[in-house]
Amino acid sequence: MIYAVFKATVTDPVALAAYRDRAGAAxxxxxxxxxxxxxxxxxxxxxxxxxxxxxxxxxxxAGAARAWINDPDLADLHALRRSAGPSEILLLG
Structure with missing residues (x-):
């Protein structure tokens, strides 16, 4: 098991809510x-x-985490998250 920390400064709460609706499945x-x-x-x-x-x-x-962030089928979803405001994801390992 490996962990990652997600941090965001929200400038568009509507975009973040839309992201959250789909993030778990992704x-x-x-x-x-x-x-x-x-x-x-x-x-x-x-x-x-x-x-x-x-x-x-x-x-x-770590491979699963990298596969998630680099999954071409999720590119639009990651773009939606980024449109909600500045964010960072740190892989712990």
Whole structure:
């Protein structure tokens, strides 16, 4: 099992809602799932920039995570997520 952290600053909540409606099924295509998500993250230590949305994603392995992000059938969905505002996905491993 490998994890990824999704962070987003939302500038278009409608686009993010549309993305969320389809994101679970897209993750599942590659064995992934959302373990936890929140619009209410807070700094525990230090002074990081706290995004509007944070999620922990899990995948069976790094190859599955890379297959999900590079899946040509999901390109429009990833573009929709990116249109909702700046986002980052960090693979932990």
């Amino acid at each position: 993750l599942a295509r590659h064995g992934g799932k959302v373990e936890q998500a929140t619009p209410a993250a807070s700094a525990l230590d230090g002074a990081p920039q706290v995004p509007d949305v944070v999620a922990i994603l899990s995948f069976p392995d």
